[in-house]
Amino acid sequence: MELLDHAILGLTTALTFQNLIYAFVGCLLGTLIGILPGLGPLATISMLLPLTYSLGPTAALIMLAGIYYGAQYGGSTTAIIVNLPGESSAVVTALDGYQMARQGKAGLALATAAISSFIAGTFATVFIMLAARPLANLAFSFGPAEYFAMMVVGLLLATVLSNARLLESVAMVLVGVLLSTVGTDLTSGDERFTFGITKLFDGLDFIVLAMAVFGFAEIVRNLGEDEDTVTGTAKITRLMPTRAELKQMLAPATRGTMLGSILGVLPGGGAALASFASYALEKRVSRNPEQFGKGHMAGVAGPEAANNAAAQTSFIPLLTLGMPSNGVMALMIGAMMIHDITPGPRVMTSDPALVWGLIASMWIGNLILVVLNLPLVGLWVRLLAVPYRLLYPAIMLLCCIGAYSLKNDSFEVMLCAVMLLGGYAIVLLRLPPAPMLMGFVLGPMLEENLRRVLLISRGDFAALVGSPISIGFYLLAAVALLTMALPNLRRKREVLDED
Amino acid sequence: MRRDTIVGLTFLAIAAFFAFFGSQLTIGTAARMNAGYVPVLGAVLLGALGAVILGQDLLRRTPEPIARINWRGLICVAAGILVFAYTLRPLGLPLASVLLVLIGCLAERPIRPVQALALGVFLAAASSLIFVGGIGLQLPLWPTL
Numbered sequence: 001m002e003l004l005d006h007a008i009l010g011l012t013t014a015l016t017f018q019n020l021i022y023a024f025v026g027c028l029l030g031t032l033i034g035i036l037p038g039l040g041p042l043a044t045i046s047m048l049l050p051l052t053y054s055l056g057p058t059a060a061l062i063m064l065a066g067i068y069y070g071a072q073y074g075g076s077t078t079a080i081i082v083n084l085p086g087e088s089s090a091v092v093t094a095l096d097g098y099q100m101a102r103q104g105k106a107g108l109a110l111a112t113a114a115i116s117s118f119i120a121g122t123f124a125t126v127f128i129m130l131a132a133r134p135l136a137n138l139a140f141s142f143g144p145a146e147y148f149a150m151m152v153v154g155l156l157l158a159t160v161l162s163n164a165r166l167l168e169s170v171a172m173v174l175v176g177v178l179l180s181t182v183g184t185d186l187t188s189g190d191e192r193f194t195f196g197i198t199k200l201f202d203g204l205d206f207i208v209l210a211m212a213v214f215g216f217a218e219i220v221r222n223l224g225e226d227e228d229t230v231t232g233t234a235k236i237t238r239l240m241p242t243r244a245e246l247k248q249m250l251a252p253a254t255r256g257t258m259l260g261s262i263l264g265v266l267p268g269g270g271a272a273l274a275s276f277a278s279y280a281l282e283k284r285v286s287r288n289p290e291q292f293g294k295g296h297m298a299g300v301a302g303p304e305a306a307n308n309a310a311a312q313t314s315f316i317p318l319l320t321l322g323m324p325s326n327g328v329m330a331l332m333i334g335a336m337m338i339h340d341i342t343p344g345p346r347v348m349t350s351d352p353a354l355v356w357g358l359i360a361s362m363w364i365g366n367l368i369l370v371v372l373n374l375p376l377v378g379l380w381v382r383l384l385a386v387p388y389r390l391l392y393p394a395i396m397l398l399c400c401i402g403a404y405s406l407k408n409d410s411f412e413v414m415l416c417a418v419m420l421l422g423g424y425a426i427v428l429l430r431l432p433p434a435p436m437l438m439g440f441v442l443g444p445m446l447e448e449n450l451r452r453v454l455l456i457s458r459g460d461f462a463a464l465v466g467s468p469i470s471i472g473f474y475l476l477a478a479v480a481l482l483t484m485a486l487p488n489l490r491r492k493r494e495v496l497d498e499d
Numbered sequence: 500m501r502r503d504t505i506v507g508l509t510f511l512a513i514a515a516f517f518a519f520f521g522s523q524l525t526i527g528t529a530a531r532m533n534a535g536y537v538p539v540l541g542a543v544l545l546g547a548l549g550a551v552i553l554g555q556d557l558l559r560r561t562p563e564p565i566a567r568i569n570w571r572g573l574i575c576v577a578a579g580i581l582v583f584a585y586t587l588r589p590l591g592l593p594l595a596s597v598l599l600v601l602i603g604c605l606a607e608r609p610i611r612p613v614q615a616l617a618l619g620v621f622l623a624a625a626s627s628l629i630f631v632g633g634i635g636l637q638l639p640l641w642p643t644l
Contacts, residue, residue: 036630047636167548167551167552168506168552170548171510171545171548171549171552174541174544174545174548175510175513175545177537177541178513178517178538178541178542178545181517181521181537181538181541185534187532187534188525188533188534190524190525190533190534190535192521192524192534192535192538193517193520193521193538216576216580219572219576220569220572220573220576220606221566221569221572223569223571223572223576223606223607224566224567224569224572389604389607390618392603393599393600393603393604393615393618393619393622394618394622396576396579396580396599396600396603397583397596397599397600397622397626398626400580400583400584400599401592401626401630401636401638404584404587404638405636405637405638408637410584410585410587410588411584413580413581413583413584413587414580414581414584414585416580417577417580417581417584420573420576420577420580421573421577424573425509428565428566428568429502429505429506429509429565430502430566431506446537447537450532450537451532451536454531454532455531455532459528459531
């Protein structure tokens with residue numbers, strides 16, 4: 001069978017001693033750098049790309065891929081330990097993961113993230129081998145109307161990210177979308193809400209926003225409370241999950257993998273959307289949804305699986321069609337061209353060892369990461385035992401360095417201080433920050449696709465519901481809204497009946 | 500002031516900000532949406548939600564306490580960040596880090612200057628070694644005279 005031949009070719013390529021070393025180095029570097037809040041996979045890969053010039057193309061891609069997943073793992077680690085998502089797809093992990101850490105279950109949270117990611121990585125690799133071609137074609141059938149519909153559903157799902165009132169969650173999503181309009185409008189070239197500040201021409205950075213709200217504001221809030229309530233007086237329980245907990249992880253991780261594998265293929269969709277679609281799904285199917293946001297394991301297992309699966313399947317458009325589905329893939333194309341390989345549909349036939357070797361090393365990279373990270377869990381957990389008065393200046397410094405490194409400019413750091421005021425207000429008023437961040441991430445795509453649809457249809461709003469895919473998404477949105485409203489109605493009726 | 504009222508007013512204020520400055524941009528039509536379309540539209544929706552939240556609270560008057568504002572923490576953290584931002588290029592990473600830590604440590608109640616200084620020096624050295632020496636981030640290490 002052809003598939004078996006490919007698999008064998010891939011494994012023999014990936015398992016050479018050299019390529020194993022490169023995979024290992026990539027994973028290690030990626031993890032270490034991903035831990036720094038502010039340095040996500042994109043920045044990490046750009047920084048380390050020159051290191052790969054002297055390697056052969058296969059080795060270079062394997063190492064870069066390792067850096068990619070490593071940075072994802074690292075970002076999840078900081079999300080859980082100090083509530084600082086290293087990149088947009090880790091925001092959801094921070095929601096329940098950090099709460100678990102505060103309850104002394106940091107080890108369990110980290111292990112859950114690592115194991116779920118590994119499960120996702122395994123399934124996604126097989127998935128890629130089987131379904132690469134049809135998935136790529138699926139990506140083609142997505143036009144602006146479909147993307148807009150998907151973004152609408154995504155934003156609605158964002159309201160599920162918190163237990164706050166629906167009105168407030170939607171309002172926060174809108175705040176995020178409005179914040180995302182700051183900067184130069186790409187289509188018209190106008191500057192929006194920059195007030196002449198040249199450094200705002202590129203808009204606000206997601207990391208600055210996330211750091212201000214999740215990092216600095218959280219620090220100020222913790223400083224106001226007693227020392228004991230901050231890093232949790234709960235004794236740190238065992239680090240590794242029990243058999244029962246492993247079984248509990250399996251279902252959410254599988255669901256997350258399915259979601260992530262499909263959403264990862266869509267250009268621009270990617271890991272962030274996948275992770276909180278998974279969160280919404282887990283909350284919906286869970287037997288105790290009110291536990292979400294307070295440290296529910298499925299809230300970590302599902303999203304982590306989803307973002308890892310999405311990260312892997314985002315390679316599909318690159319390998320099958322030569323199309324990058326996100327910034328990291330664009331860098332990969334750059335790396336391939338540096339090594340004199342023109343990415344496109346022919347790469348699969350002209351250089352199968354490269355393609356299948358890369359796919360095989362994805363799985364190996366995941367394995368390396370699990371082996372690397374599970375023992376490190378103990379180290380991270382011990383970090384939590386450091387008294388908070390020593391820890392928070394370190395977090396402050398880490399964030400400031402990360403913010404500076406975004407554009408090698410102190411302006412981003414200053415922005416952090418300004419955003420801190422808003423972030424602290426959000427914390428004080430107990431408003432949900434996650435929907436705002438999601439609105440910020442999805443806002444630009446929402447606007448761009450809305451404009452495209454209306455431009456093509458010349459102002460005809462009916463074009464938004466033209467195709468079966470977009471209708472499907474809107475139906476999904478309607479169903480989601482209904483199921484969110486219904487339990488409230490039922491509860492109100494019960495209260496009335498009791499009287 | 501009740502929490503819900505403040506929330507509603509805050510949303511209204513944000514909406515007003517974006518609506519006001521957004522309307523100064525060309526809005527365009529639906530068919531040819533220009534820069535101001537989405538901001539104004541979003542601001543209108545946000546304003547509506549803010550008004551609803553405010554209205555609901557004026558009717559229901561649910562007393563909800565607002566958490567105490569930690570002024571000391573807020574000022575120290577914000578000042579620390581700003582000082583770091585301004586001194587990074589002129590003074591270099593290690594010195595800027597020490598300043599950040601010192602100012603940040605002012606936020607905790609019993610101020611322990613020696614401990615703060617020690618922590619500052621340790622973090623400055625560690626971050627310089629790891630991030631500039633190890634990873635190779637482009638951060639100035641020495642003061643630019």
